[in-house]
Amino acid sequence: MKNVSLDDVDHVDRAVLPIGTDYPRGQVLDWHRHRRAQFLYGATGIMVVDTPEGTWTVPPERAVLIPATTRHRVRMLEVSTRSLYIEPDAVPWWPATCTVVDVPALLRELLLAAVEFEADYGLSGREGCVVALLLHEIAALTPLPFHVAIPAAPDLAAICRAYLAAPDAGVTNAAWAARAAMSERAFTRRFRAETGQSPAVWRTRARLLAALPLLRTASVTEVSGRLGYASPAALTAAFTRAFGMPPSRFTSGHRNVG
Structure with missing residues (x-):
């Protein structure tokens, strides 16, 4: 059908x-x-x-x-x-x-x-x-492993969804803690309890997931710049560690042979 x-x-x-x-x-x-x-x-x-x-x-x-x-x-x-x-x-x-x-x-x-x-x-x-x-x-x-957890707490969930919509390599734990009106230590402890990851590790994974839609229309070099990586090699290394395959597998010029 x-x-x-x-x-x-x-x-x-x-x-x-x-x-x-x-x-x-x-x-x-x-x-x-x-x-x-x-x-x-x-x-x-x-x-x-x-x-x-x-x-x-x-x-x-x-x-x-x-x-x-x-x-x-x-x-x-x-x-x-x-x-x-x-x-x-x-x-x-x-x-x-x-x-x-x-x-x-x-x-x-x-x-x-x-x-x-x-x-x-x-x-x-x-x-x-x-x-x-x-x-x-x-x-x-x-x-x-193409996913990230979203905290159950509404305030933390809102922070995470906003980051997924616009990943920013310059965001810090201190900035997130301030948004939640908490100390950095308390925020980090609470975030880890909700997601099983530190905020920094979570943001790294979220940025890598954001690369996937971009790779359909842009090169690895272009995507690495847009997501704040120091070089295409840095993006490739991080992406491969996280997902077990390089980002070039997902560019428009790559034909997946399954």
Whole structure:
């Protein structure tokens, strides 16, 4: 099914509903939730998925697993998606929080085939086998670390979301502590208790995640300058340490071979 609303087919008696949707650049799917679990694959473009607990950045040709009933919003940057909406009982192994995953070639081709099915596709024969194999392949995927936690406390969450919207290499712990009307030591202790990371480590990861959308239209050199890195080599080293692959893998000139 293509460009179909889930609400129009959610009643269909199928454990898995495949839907493909094309989104214009910058479209935001505001806060919402699904009764079903969702496997959200971006065939093109970048997706940024927010929940009250964190932010997940999904590079092209990757996917995010969204648990059933999770409140979330999605910002689309020229994305063509292939989604599976799945009855929770069919995937008791589904993660409890959003999870970004790579999408190997076989899974990608299965998704492309499945979104051509009608909502009431046959459960026996080819269509049923494709859907069953999709779930087997998803269960075997390894998580990717493209996320940062968001504190539960509203004042800290507001500081973090503002930084994600406009990362600034010059921000200090002292500046954040002042915004929260706390001492630097008390702020750092509270922030670590909420996120499991120091504010400085959190900001470093947030800046690296901000590089992903920029790399679609800019070079590593340009992105390193915009994010305040001393050199392209410095960005490359930090990015590779955090994510296990260099930023050049995500530039428009790189073709992911999955």
